[in-house]
Amino acid sequence: MTDQFLYAIEVMINGLMAGVLYSLVALGFVLIFKASGIFNYAQGVMALFAALTLVGLQKGQIPFAHLINAMFGTDIHYFGWELPAILAIALTAGVMVVLAILIERFILKYLVNQEPIILFMATIGLAYFLEGLGDVMWGSDIKTLDVGLPQGASLWAEQATSGLGSENFYGFFIDKLDIAAALTAAALVISLTLFSQYSKQGRALRAVADDHQAALSVGVSLRFIWVLVWSIAGIVALVAGIMWGAKSGVQFSLSLIALKALPVLMLGGFTSIPGAIVGGLIIGVGEKLFEFTIGPMIGGATENWFAYVLALVFLVFRPQGLFGEKIIERV
Amino acid sequence: MFYREAGDFKTSYLSDSQTFPIRFDRFRYYAVLAVAFGVIPFLINDYWASAVFVPFLIYAIAAIGLNILTGYCGQVSLGTGGFMAVGAYSVYKLMTAFPDVNILIHVVLAGMITAAVGALFGLPSLRIKGFYLAVATLAAQFFLVWLFNKVPWFYNYSASGQISAPERTLFGVALTGPNTDASVKYLVCLGFVVVLAWVARNLTRGTVGRSWMAIRDMDIAAEIIGVNPLRAKLTAFAVSSFFVGIAGALFFAVYLGAVEVGEAFGIQKSFLILFMVIIGGLGSIFGSFAGAAFLVLLPVLLKNVLVGGLGWPTDLAAHLELMVVGALIIFFLIAEPHGLAQLWRIAKEKLRLWPFPH
Numbered sequence: 108m109t110d111q112f113l114y115a116i117e118v119m120i121n122g123l124m125a126g127v128l129y130s131l132v133a134l135g136f137v138l139i140f141k142a143s144g145i146f147n148y149a150q151g152v153m154a155l156f157a158a159l160t161l162v163g164l165q166k167g168q169i170p171f172a173h174l175i176n177a178m179f180g181t182d183i184h185y186f187g188w189e190l191p192a193i194l195a196i197a198l199t200a201g202v203m204v205v206l207a208i209l210i211e212r213f214i215l216k217y218l219v220n221q222e223p224i225i226l227f228m229a230t231i232g233l234a235y236f237l238e239g240l241g242d243v244m245w246g247s248d249i250k251t252l253d254v255g256l257p258q259g260a261s262l263w264a265e266q267a268t269s270g271l272g273s274e275n276f277y278g279f280f281i282d283k284l285d286i287a288a289a290l291t292a293a294a295l296v297i298s299l300t301l302f303s304q305y306s307k308q309g310r311a312l313r314a315v316a317d318d319h320q321a322a323l324s325v326g327v328s329l330r331f332i333w334v335l336v337w338s339i340a341g342i343v344a345l346v347a348g349i350m351w352g353a354k355s356g357v358q359f360s361l362s363l364i365a366l367k368a369l370p371v372l373m374l375g376g377f378t379s380i381p382g383a384i385v386g387g388l389i390i391g392v393g394e395k396l397f398e399f400t401i402g403p404m405i406g407g408a409t410e411n412w413f414a415y416v417l418a419l420v421f422l423v424f425r426p427q428g429l430f431g432e433k434i435i436e437r438v
Numbered sequence: 439m440f441y442r443e444a445g446d447f448k449t450s451y452l453s454d455s456q457t458f459p460i461r462f463d464r465f466r467y468y469a470v471l472a473v474a475f476g477v478i479p480f481l482i483n484d485y486w487a488s489a490v491f492v493p494f495l496i497y498a499i500a501a502i503g504l505n506i507l508t509g510y511c512g513q514v515s516l517g518t519g520g521f522m523a524v525g526a527y528s529v530y531k532l533m534t535a536f537p538d539v540n541i542l543i544h545v546v547l548a549g550m551i552t553a554a555v556g557a558l559f560g561l562p563s564l565r566i567k568g569f570y571l572a573v574a575t576l577a578a579q580f581f582l583v584w585l586f587n588k589v590p591w592f593y594n595y596s597a598s599g600q601i602s603a604p605e606r607t608l609f610g611v612a613l614t615g616p617n618t619d620a621s622v623k624y625l626v627c628l629g630f631v632v633v634l635a636w637v638a639r640n641l642t643r644g645t646v647g648r649s650w651m652a653i654r655d656m657d658i659a660a661e662i663i664g665v666n667p668l669r670a671k672l673t674a675f676a677v678s679s680f681f682v683g684i685a686g687a688l689f690f691a692v693y694l695g696a697v698e699v700g701e702a703f704g705i706q707k708s709f710l711i712l713f714m715v716i717i718g719g720l721g722s723i724f725g726s727f728a729g730a731a732f733l734v735l736l737p738v739l740l741k742n743v744l745v746g747g748l749g750w751p752t753d754l755a756a757h758l759e760l761m762v763v764g765a766l767i768i769f770f771l772i773a774e775p776h777g778l779a780q781l782w783r784i785a786k787e788k789l790r791l792w793p794f795p796h
Contacts, residue, residue, distance in 0.1 A: 146569050173754050174754065213768075217772040218772060221771075222775075223569070224514060224720075225771055225775045228716045228767065229767070229772075231709060232768040234764070236760070236761050236764030237764070238760055238764075239758060239759070239763075366705065369573045370573065370576075373574065377569065408584065408587075409584070411583075411584050412577065412581040415574070415581065416577050416581060418574070419566075419574045419577040422566045423562050423565050423566065426565050426567070426570065428570070436658050
C-alpha cells in the first residue's frame with residue numbers, strides 16, 4: 108500500500124469521527140422535527156448553553172456575576188467550590204429539562220398551528236436569546252471543559268497500523284476523544300431507539316410524530332410530549348456540547364455546529380434518525396476527503412461549503428433526502 | 439373622519455387602480471417623500487447618517503428583495519448575505535475596471551449580475567421545497583463567501599483581502615470614497631429606495647406578482663391553472679437578487695467604503711434580513727420598511743440606554759442586546775405572526791370606522 112493511499116484512509120477515518128459529532132447535533136434536530144414539525148435552529152446554541160452551564164457549575168461560577176457586578180458595583184465571580192464532573196453533568200441535564208419546560212410554557216404553547224416558517228423564526232429568536240443568556244450568565248471568555256474524557260492520540264491505533272506503509276509512515280493518528288465520542292453516540296442512538304420502541308412514553312412520542320390530532324384524540328398529552336422531546340433534545344445537545352467543548356474549548360463557535368448539522372439533515376432526511384447518522388458519516392468523510400484531494404488545488408478551506416453543495420446536488424435527485432419520508436403532494 | 443373612501447370619486451381606470459386609493463394615504467405619501475428629500479438632507483449629520491438613515495435605507499432595499507422571494511413567492515432563502523456579497527464585489531470589479539463609467543450605472547449592473555447568480559442558485563427550487571430549500575440556499579451563502587475570500591481576482595490581489603471603494607463622483611460631487619458627505623450618501627440611497635420600492639410595488643400587483651403569489655399559496659394548484667412554475671420561481675429569484683445585489687453594492691460602496699466579506703456578508707446578515715422581513719410582515723412592501731427600521735433602530739436605542747445611560751460595559755450590553763432582540767422576536771411572533779404590516783393594516787381598518795366602533 109502506498110503512503111498516499113494510507114493517508115487517504117487516515118483522513119477517511121478522521122472524517123468518520125467528525126461525522127459522528129455532526130450526527131450528534133443532527134439527532135437533536137430530527138427528534139424535535141419529528142415530534143413537533145419544528146425546525147429547531149437553536150439546537151447548536153443549546154449545545155453551547157449546556158456546555159457553558161456545565162463548565163460554570165463545575166468551576167463553581169456565580170451565575171450572572173457580570174450583571175450583578177455591573178449593577179451593584181460588587182466584584183464577585185466564584186462560589187469557591189468545585190463540583191465533581193458526574194454531579195455537574197446531572198445538574199446540567201436538570202437545567203436543560205427546566206429549559207425545555209420554560210420553552211414549552213412561554214413559546215410553543217402560543218404558537219400551536221402556526222406556519223412552519225413562523226416556528227422556525229421563533230427558534231432563531233430563541234437561539235439569539237440563549238446565546239445572550241449564556242454569555243450574561245457565565246461570561247463570554249473561552250473556557251476549557253474537562254470531564255475526564257480521554258484525550259490525545261490513540262497509541263494503540265498508531266502502533267497497530269504503523270507497519271502498513273513505508274518507513275515514513277508512522278501509523279494512523281486518531282484522537283481518543285473521537286473514539287469516545289463515537290462510542291457515546293452509538294450508545295445514545297441505541298438507548299433512544301429502545302426508548303421510542305419499547306417504553307410507553309416512547310410510543311406516545313411516535314404517535315405524536317405520526318399525527319398530532321390522532322394522538323390527541325386517543326388521549327396523548329401533546330404538551331407533555333413536547334416537553335419530553337425538548338428535554339431529550341436538550342440532553343442530546345449536552346452530550347454534543349461536552350464532546351465539542353472537550354475538543355475545541357467552550358466558546359461562541361460551538362453554536363456554529365448547528366450550521367454543520369443542517370446539510371447532514373438534508374442528506375439524511377429531516378424525519379429519520381438513521382438518516383441523521385448515515386448523513387453525518389457521509390458528510391464527515393466527504394468533506395475531509397474533498398479537502399484532502401481537491402482542496403489544495405482550489406485554495407483550501409473547502410469544509411465550509413462542501414457539505415452544503417454535496418447535499419444540494421444530492422437533493423436535486425432525491426428531494427426528501429436519503430431516508431426521509433416520501434413527499435406526496437396533493438392539491 | 440378624514441380617513442375615508444367616501445367622497446373620493448374615481449373617474450378613470452387609472453385613478454381606480456392606483457397604489458393609494460385613499461386621499462389621505464396619498465397626501466401622507468407625498469408628505470413623507472417631501473420630508474425625506476427636502477428636510478432631512480439639510481439636517482443630517484455623520485452620526486445619524488451612518489448609524490440610522492443609510493443602513494435603514496439599504497436594509498430596506500434588501501428586505502424588499504427578500505420579501506419578494508419569501509413573502510410573495512414563498513421560497514425561504516438564507517442566502518441573502520451571499521447575494522449581497524455578489525453585489526458588492528461586482529460593483530467593486532466594475533468600478534476598478536471601468537473607472538470612467540458612472541457609478542450609478544455600475545450599481546445597477548451589479549444588481550443585474552446578482553440577478554443572474556440568484557437565478558442560477560434558484561434552479562434547485564424547482565425540485566427542492568420548504569426547509570430543504572432554505573438549507574440549500576445556505577450552500578449559496580457559504581460557497582459565495584468562500585469564493586470571494588479565496589480567489590484573489592475578486593479583490594484585485596490586495597494584500598489585506600479587503601475591498602475598498604475608490605472615490606467616484608457625479609457632477610463633481612463625491613458619491614463614494616472617504617470624502618463623501620453624509621447628506622450625499624443619504625440621498626443616493628434614498629433615490630435607489632424610492633425607485634426600487636416603486637418598481638417592487640408595481641411588479642407585485644401585476645401579472646408577475648400574481649403568478650408569484652399563486653406559487654406561494656400552492657405551487658401544484660398554480661401549475662394546473664396555467665402558471666409556469668419555472669418562470670415564476672426563476673423570475674422571483676432573479677428580481678429578488680437584483681434588489682439584494684443593489685443593496686449589497688450600496689452597502690459596500692456608499693455605506694461602509696471597505697468591507698471584509700466574511701464579516702460584512704456572513705450568515706448573520708442573512709438572518710438579520712430575514713428577521714426584518716418576518717417582523718415587518720411577509721408579503722408587504724411597507725412591512726419591509728417597518729422591519730428594517732425596527733431592527734436598525736433597536737440596537738442603537740439599546741446601546742444608548744445601556745452603555746450611554748446606565749454606564750454598563752459594552753460586552754455585557756452586547757449580550758443583553760442579543761437577549762432583548764431574541765425575546766422581542768419571539769414576542770412579536772406570538773403577538774402578531776403577520777408582522778408590523780398587519781398591525782398597520784388593523785390600525786387603518788379601525789381608522790376607517792373611527793369614531794364609530796362598528
